[in-house]
Amino acid sequence: MKKMKAERKLVFTCPHCGSRQFFDAVKEVDLHEDPEFRDRIMSGMVFMRRCASCGRDARLLHELRVTDSAKHYLVQLAPKEHFDQLTAEFRQLAVSEAGHEVFRMTDFLNSFKEKINIFEAGRDDRLIEIAKQLLTAYAAKNYPQLEIDYIHYLNDPVHGGEVWILLTKQGIMKAGFDMKMYHDARHILEHAGADEPYIIDSSWASEVCAKYRLKQYA
Ligand SMILES: [Zn+2]
Structure with a gap:
């Protein structure tokens, strides 16, 4: 079975009204299976939340893993404190049959988007x-x-x-x-x-x- 989107529950505190709410954040997406998702990343929409209480929008960065099962890359957006854990995981994945050849991690959103852009263009x-x-x-x-x-x-x-x-x-x-x-x-x-x-x-x-x-x- 092909994995489309993996999600996880996150807590969001609205910066406008202070209301706390749960939402489902995408944790992992395969752009080969879901190419439209690329636009949501590039426009930043994937990190926008509309508050259920006050209706205003706020940006909430969260961890996100993007793969492409045809182009064989994996790019992870994550805070630096998770890099050691990710390094261990990537080493495991590299020797398993996951099929990815390129593994990258960054804590910087611009760099995350740029890497996806680079790999989608077939560049190194x-x-x-x-x-x-x-x-x-x-x-x-x-x-x-x-x-x-x-x-x-x-x-x-x-x-x-x-x-x-x-x-x-x-x-x-x-x-x-x-x-x-x-x-x-x-x-x-x-x-x-x-x-x-x-x-x-x-x-x-x-x-x-x-x-x-x-x-x-x-
Ligand atoms: Zn609000």
């Missing part, structure tokens, strides 16, 4: 994170006045496909997704000899790039 999030490092270095060299706070990958097939969204001190900017940078990232990853942890973020990517540079001089 490790290469995306390394490409962000390359893009940052490229911008520092060619646009030194630009102060980049954060780079986000976005695939929007309806509006032109893959782009980089740059959050900078000067405002939000878009940059074209550069396939050459993505291929360069693959070269760096292959030559750095990096491992594949369950948390793939900018600090992981910056370590891989540092390892790669060291090998260039060895």
Whole structure:
């Protein structure tokens, strides 16, 4: 039997009126079985609650596991204090017949959404994170006045496909997704000899790039 959506009961305290109520929060969803659910995640609707007492909306983040039984990935949104437990669980799942090949965890909603976007586009999030490092270095060299706070990958097939969204001190900017940078990232990853942890973020990517540079001089 295929698993559609697993739910769990959570308590919600309305931030507007203080009323406490139970609701069923989705715990796990397979986007291959339920592709519409992706839109609920991307729009943030999955974390919106309408209070039964006062009728107002509030956001409530909760743990959520997204899998895709066709694309074989698993991404978990969870607080940091659950990471050890998840690491143990992922190790078990990796050797069982669950069929997932990629396991990721994050406590950051933007990163959670971005990872789903990356895997749905058939990209490798490790290469995306390394490409962000390359893009940052490229911008520092060619646009030194630009102060980049954060780079986000976005695939929007309806509006032109893959782009980089740059959050900078000067405002939000878009940059074209550069396939050459993505291929360069693959070269760096292959030559750095990096491992594949369950948390793939900018600090992981910056370590891989540092390892790669060291090998260039060895
Ligand atoms: Zn309320």
